[in-house]
Amino acid sequence: MAKVPAAVIGVGQTKYQAARKDVSIAGLLREAVDRALADAQLTFADIDAVVVGKAPDLFEGVMMPELYLADALGAAGKPLLRVHTAGSVGGSTAIVAASLVQAGVHERVLTVAFEKQSESNAMWALSVPVPFIMPVHAGAGGYFAPHVRSYIRRSGAPTNIGAIVAAKDRQNALKNPYAHLRNENTTVESVLASTMLWDPIRYDETCPSSDGACAMVIASESAVGTSGVTNPAWIHGTQMRSEPTTAAERDQVNPQAGREAAAALWKQAGITSPIDEIDCAEIYVPFSWFEPMWLENLGFAAEGEGWKLTEAGETALGGRIPVNMSGGVLSSNPIGASGMIRFAEASLQVMGEAGEHQVDGARKALGHAYGGGSQFFAMWVVGADKPSN
Amino acid sequence: MAPSESRVLSAPMKVEFDYTRSLGPVLSRFMSALAQQQVLGGVLADGRVVVPPPEFDPVTHAAVTELVPVSSAGVVQTWTWVTEPVKDQPLDRPFAFAHVLLDGSDAPILHAVSVDSPAAMSTGMRVKVRWADEPTGTIRDIAWFEPVGDEEPAPSASVETTGEPEITGIISPVNLEYMYAASPEESKFFRGLAEGRILGQRCPKCQKVYVPPRGACPVDGVPTAEEIELPDRGTVTTFCIVNVPFQGQKIPIPYVSAYVLLDGADIAFLHLILECDAADVRMGMRVEAVWKPREEWTTDLNNIKYFRPTGEPDAEYETYKQHL
Secondary structure (H helix, E strand, C coil), X not given: XXXXXXXXXXXXXXXXXCCCCCCCHHHHHHHHHHHHHHHHCCCHHHCCEEEEEECCHHHCCCCCHHHHHCCCCCCCCCCEEEECEXXXXXXXXXXXXXXXXXXXXXXXXXXXXXXXXXXXXHHHHCCCCCCCCCCCCCHHHHHHHXXXXXXXHHHXXXXXXXXXXXXXHHHHHCCCCCCCCCCCXXXXXXXXXXXXXXXXXXXXXXXXXXXXXXXXXXEEHHHHHHCCCCCCEEEEEEEEEECCCCCCCCCCCCCHHHHHHHHHHHHHCCCCCHHHHCCEEECCCXXXXXXXXXXXXXXXXXXXXXXXXXHCCCCCCCCCCCECCCCHHHHCCCHHHHHHHHHHHHHHHHHCCCHHHCCCCCCEEEEEEEECCCCEEEEEEEECCCCCC | CCCCCCCCCEEEEEEEXXXXXXXXXXXXXXXXXXXXXXXXXXXXXXXXXXXXXXXXXXXXXXXXXXXXXXXXXXXXXXXXXXXXXXXXXXXXXXXXXXXXXXXXXXXXXXXXXXXXXXXXXXXXXXXXXXXXXXXXXXXXXXXXXEECCXXXXXXXXXXXXXXXXXXXXXXXXXXXXXXXXXXXXXXXXXXXXXXXXXXXXXXCCCCCEECCCCCXXXXXXXXXXXXXXXXXXXXXXXXXXXCCCCCCCCCCCCEEEEEEEECCCCCCEEEEECCCCHHHCCCCCEEEEEECCHHHCCCCHHHEEEEEECCCCCCCHHHHHHXX
C-alpha cells in the first residue's frame, strides 16, 4: 500500500532566549502549539494525535514530562506519544508524527518539541562522573572537539573554516525574529578572537543555551485539501538511522548512519544530485565545524571537500546551497527542540514563509538533526510541490 | 575468584541537581497565596473550582486565568495509610495520604493528614490545613492537614490578595543514588587494573581488540571471549584541551582529554595527558601510562594517573588515521 502524501500545514515557534522565567514548561510549549494551530487555521478539536519530543530527562529534571503536559497539549482523549533520541529528538519526533499520517492512521497530527535549559545545566547533565573511569568528560563540546580536530586533520581544511560558519550563522540570525543570539558585530575575526573553550572549538563557535519550543501540524493529502492552507510543505522523504556510540575504528567524522540515511533520503525523494536539486538546508550544527562535516556526510560535497563550499561562501544566503538561513543551532539551541526547528525552518522555506531569511524561490529543502555521540540521525526533504513518488 | 567476590564490581553513583523551575502565571499566584496562608483554586470553563489550579482547562484546553479563594478546611474523600514514611515526605511519622475536598472547591487535593493511627482516619472526616511555621512559597507551606475539632468553626474562604505574585519560581531538587554496576567484562578489566594489568578482548570475527572489553563486539554481535593483555603505552589519536569550568568538574583546567590507542588495541579510550605543555600535545604523539603508587591501586582506571610523552618519534599518520 502506498504512503498517504502528507504535508506540514502549520508551524509555530517561540522566541528563543536564555531564560523564559515568565512561563512554565507547559506554558512554553503552548505558545508554540497555539501558533502552529493558528498557522494551520485549526483548533485542538481538529487534531487526532499528539507526538512530543524532548532531550534527556536530566536536562530539566522532569521525568516523563508527557504525563504532566497532556492537558497543555490538548491530548485528553487522543493518542499522546513521546519520542526520545537525544539531540536528534526534534527531527525524529517530526518523522514519527509524519509517519502516523503517511501510514493512514491519522489525518492531522500535532507535533511539538521543547527545552527549557534555564531550569537546568546541560553541561552538568552530560558530565555526571561514572565510577571506575576517568572523569575527563566535559559536556558536548568536550565530546565533539576531538572529532573536529580529526576532521581538520583528515580534510586539511584551513583552521578558520569554523569561524566562517559561525560568523555566517550569527549574521543569518539577525534576519530571524525568533533567533536567540543577536550579535550584530560577529565577524570571522571576532570569532577567531573569542576564547578557546575546548581547543579547537572557540566560544563563538558553540551554540547558546536556550529556552524554547517548536511545533508543527502535519496533515494528510485530504486534510490539506480541506484546510485553508494553500502553500503546504509536502514531505518528500524521511529517514532515521542509528549506530553504536563506540566501536573499533568507528568513523565519528563521517558516520556511517548519517551517510546511509542521506543516501536513502535522496533516493526516496528522487534526488540524484543534492547540491543541484536542494535549494537550501537547515542542518544540525551545534559546533561550527559540523557544517562542513555534515555537508560531506549528507553528500552535498565529496569527502574532505565540504569546507570548500563554506570557504567559497556557497553556504551563505545567496550561495549555491544556503545552510542554516535561520541562524541555526549556533544561534538558538533549546536542545530538545533544535532538531524540530531545522525541520520546521526547512518547511517555512518551501512554504515561502521564512520572511527575511527566505531563500528566493526555494522549492525543495532539507531538514536535518543528529544526536547522542553522532549516533542518531533524522532528516527529511520537504517540497513546495506534491511528491510524484 | 573468591566465593564472596561478586562477578561484577559495583560502586555508589550520585546524581543530584537543584532545578530552578519557573512556575508560570497560574502557579505563581497559587504559590504566592500559599506563602500568605491562603489557598486559591482555578475556575474551569464549566465553573468547577480545582485546587491546585491547572494551567490549562482539561476539557477546553484554554488557559485558566480566573483564580478564586477557597477554604483551608475540607472533607477527606479517600485515604491510604503510610506505615513507613520515607525521606522528604510531609511527616516523619506514620500518616495518611488523603484526597481532601476543600470547602468551595470541586476537586480534591492530594496531601498528608496527620493523625496517630489509621483508626483515627475515616472518609468524610473534616480536616484543615496546618500551615508551615516558615512560609517558603511552595506546596510545603501546607505542612499537612489535621482533624478539625468538634466545636471548632471551619475557617472561611481566604481573602485573595491582589497585585503581582511574589513567588515566580521554585527549586526542585533531584537526588538519585544508584548502585552502579560494571559489566562482567569491564569488572575483569578494572580488577586487572588493580594488579597493574590492562586486559582487552578480541572479537573472533573481525579480530578487533576492545579495551575496555565489551563482552560482545558492537559490530558483529558475537561474544569477545579471547583475553588480550595490552601494554601501557600507545599513541594519541585525537584530543581536545578542556578550558571550560563546569559544575561537578574533577580535574583542574586546562587539561588535555585525549584518545589514547594502546599498542595492539583497535579502539582508543579517553585519558589525561600531562608532563608536557598542553600546546605540545599532538596527534600521533607516543605516550605511556603513569601509574599511582602500587599501594594505592584499586579497581579503577584512575590507577593510571595520566599518560605522558615517551619521547619516541611520533607514530606515522597511516598507523592511526583509521581511528580519526
